[in-house]
Amino acid sequence: MEDIGTILAKMRATAPLVHQITNYVAMNIAANVALAAGASPAMVHAREEVVEFAGLAQALSVNIGTLDAAWAEAMEMTAQAMAASDRPWVLDPVGVGATRFRQDVCARLMALQPTVIRGNASEILALAGSGGAGRGADSADPVAAAEASARDLATRCGAVVAVSGPVDYVTDGIQGFRVANGDALMPRVTALGCSLNGVIAAFLVGQPALSATVAALAYFGLAGERAAQAANGPGSFQVAFLDALYALTPQDVTAGAKVSRA
Ligand SMILES: Nc1ncnc2c1ncn2[C@@H]1O[C@H](COP(=O)(O)OP(=O)(O)O)[C@@H](O)[C@H]1O
Ligand SMILES: Cc1ncsc1CCOP(=O)(O)O
Numbered sequence: 001m002e003d004i005g006t007i008l009a010k011m012r013a014t015a016p017l018v019h020q021i022t023n024y025v026a027m028n029i030a031a032n033v034a035l036a037a038g039a040s041p042a043m044v045h046a047r048e049e050v051v052e053f054a055g056l057a058q059a060l061s062v063n064i065g066t067l068d069a070a071w072a073e074a075m076e077m078t079a080q081a082m083a084a085s086d087r088p089w090v091l092d093p094v095g096v097g098a099t100r101f102r103q104d105v106c107a108r109l110m111a112l113q114p115t116v117i118r119g120n121a122s123e124i125l126a127l128a129g130s131g132g133a134g135r136g137a138d139s140a141d142p143v144a145a146a147e148a149s150a151r152d153l154a155t156r157c158g159a160v161v162a163v164s165g166p167v168d169y170v171t172d173g174i175q176g177f178r179v180a181n182g183d184a185l186m187p188r189v190t191a192l193g194c195s196l197n198g199v200i201a202a203f204l205v206g207q208p209a210l211s212a213t214v215a216a217l218a219y220f221g222l223a224g225e226r227a228a229q230a231a232n233g234p235g236s237f238q239v240a241f242l243d244a245l246y247a248l249t250p251q252d253v254t255a256g257a258k259v260s261r262a
């Protein structure tokens, strides 16, 4: 696998434009996270313009957190445009185990060749049809319980699948990696998982999907570790996290990444 700091440096050198169709909760924090990391985010979801806008973007992040029928249609149109032109896109199946509507929309999106599927353990279990009701947007399952489902999903969809949690698991169905970076304050701030997808999407531009995803998770988790040192709780953590994403150098990330083969 390529050096993780080098993958971050390449992303920053191109500052890719990442089209994001994400939820109302995540829009502000996800845009700030992408900017702090060194990418260029744009939140665009109207059916009337998504395909035209996608033509300008280098990558796409789709998140079903606050779904409705019009948004679902826009997501499909945009994902289709990315897949047809071989540009990377990331799917976050927020709360997919909770409702039939989310399951149906995700089934249609999965048919459009996502480059990466990133969810918490309950979401990956639900997407694979192995349970995983979760607690709304939050996980109720350990990462280890979703690893076999992640491999299965990766093989079925031809995607890289990332299960986030205390120790993340990433697989393309053949190889697997664990990323142990992160801090327990991260799930205490809403929409950090959603924001992570935009960072993964930016890392994917011009880089192999498996190593780009591992690198994005290590960088994101390391920023969480740095932020926790400066924080008094979730509020100050959120601010410190943006500062850490901005301040981390490629050398810091190479030195601090806790990545192992699984
Ligand atoms: N208990 C934890 N300890 C350390 N890092 C965590 C923990 N829980 C989540 N993370 C990190 O938080 C980020 C978001 O993951 P997660 O909370 O699983 O997503 P979601 O918000 O979609 O449920 C990831 O980078 C993950 O590694
Ligand atoms: C709370 C909430 N409700 C619908 S979307 C959303 C945000 C979920 O964000 P994350 O999965 O990153 O915690």
Ligand SMILES: [Mg+2]
Pocket: 092, 094, 119, 120, 137, 193, 194
């Ligand atoms: Mg989530």
